[in-house]
Amino acid sequence: MDFMTKMKNQAKADVRTIVLPEGEEERNLTAAAEITRDGIAHIVLLGNEAKVRAKASDLSLDLSGCRIIDPLTAENFEEYANEFYELRKKKGVTPEQAAEIMKDPMYYGTMMVKRNDADGMVSGAIHTTGDLLRPGLQIVKTAPGVSVVSSFFIMETNSAFGDNGTLLFADCAVNPMPDEDQLASIAISTADTARHLMGFDPKVAMLSFSTKGSAEHEVVTKVQNAVKKANEQRPDLIIDGELQADAALVAKVAAQKAPGSEVAGAANVLVFPDLQSGNIGYKLVQRFAGAEAIGPICQGFARPINDLSRGCSAEDIVNVVAVTAVQAQTR
Known part of the structure; x- marks a missing residue:
């Protein structure tokens, strides 16, 4: 049995929730449909629901098993913004700035992981590594005893x-x-x-x-x-x-x-x-x-947050989600 087959089988044995903040992007939608169909993880897509569903329809994808959340209209948006403010107020962040920052799906998705509303996050198809690391270090932070991600x-x-x-x-x-x-x-x-x-x-x-x-x-x-x-x-x-x-x-x-x-x-x-x-x-x-080459996979965060290459395929996303789910199981 090859490594990814083993990872996918392990992920299916104890299904976790993984958030994809790039929820309007084609490769993420294709991966989400496959992951949900195969029972690898429960998927949360972040983005405008109408845009997500329209693109899924254009691609003939079944997203009926996925949750779609628009950070701009989410019912827990204010709670997330307030928690981010508490985390960052000593760095000079105001409540107004916290609310503006939390509109960014990268920050919203990271806060989902922080608050146990998701077990892990995978991003990077259209964002840089720095775009993932900044909210990760500000919100989830490093695991105890780990000095560097x-x-x-x-x-x-x-x-x-x-x-x-x-x-x-x-x-x-x-x-x-x-x-x-x-x-x-x-x-x-x-x-x-x-x-x-x-x-x-x-x-x-x-x-x-x-x-x-x-x-x-x-x-x-x-x-x-x-x-x-x-x-x-x-x-x-x-x-x-x-x-x-x-x-x-x-x-x-x-x-x-x-x-x-x-x-x-x-x-x-x-x-x-x-x-x-x-x-x-x-x-x-x-x-x-x-x-x-499967990855890059991050290590050192307190909870699983993983990056992708911007040249990734939909299958690469499926693989990294499976690894992220197993990381969540073994955390």
Whole structure:
């Protein structure tokens, strides 16, 4: 059974409510119809109901199982605006500004998650990552003990690497230049995700252009310090580095470059030193190796809020909703 089939089956076993704030967008409507038909999640679409239904009709989609909420006319709009004001008044937000902000479906959807009116949110087909992170950090905030929100991709490859060809890549979408403390937090979060969401025995490789001191540079030192801090904070996890990608993945190379490492040659979680390398890395594997890249999935929020690529397909949305529903189950 492939990973997404497993995720969808798990989502169906304990159906959760997921809000799609881009409810007037075609790919979201197509995905909503499929998700509802297949029983993967209960879907709430945000948008003007007349526009949503007209577009669904044009696309011959059955949205009878979906809820449609227009934030501008929602009966709990005032409650949401008041709660946002209470959360942000120390930052100078006025009641009038809070009401205006809550008209934005991204903020309204995030408040639904905050107030348990939805179990999770998925957005990004027409919004940027920043559009998702801002309300997430202002309203839902980070989980206890987590210092930074990050992201990961589930990479399903036709290879012997990772866990039967599946690996997690982090952080490929959120933090442009993490410092050593943030890098340590990303490694820990992704290891926990690998264990609880994926069912892996996580082996985390913190990547660099150096392996075990083969090169000297400040960016290598950053990774070395991050490895040390991650191990100090979570000695129960198997995290090692700094490792070059071949040393992390290929046993023969690992035996030469990092003998004795529990991770080298067996890594199933790859933590990149910065966003530039992470984003380039996952796209190269996706395009050259024909891997399926599922994500980006966010980690570190107190409740599940997930991003999409603006180039996503309707099927990508279905997949991320399924993962979000399972995150809600295991939160």
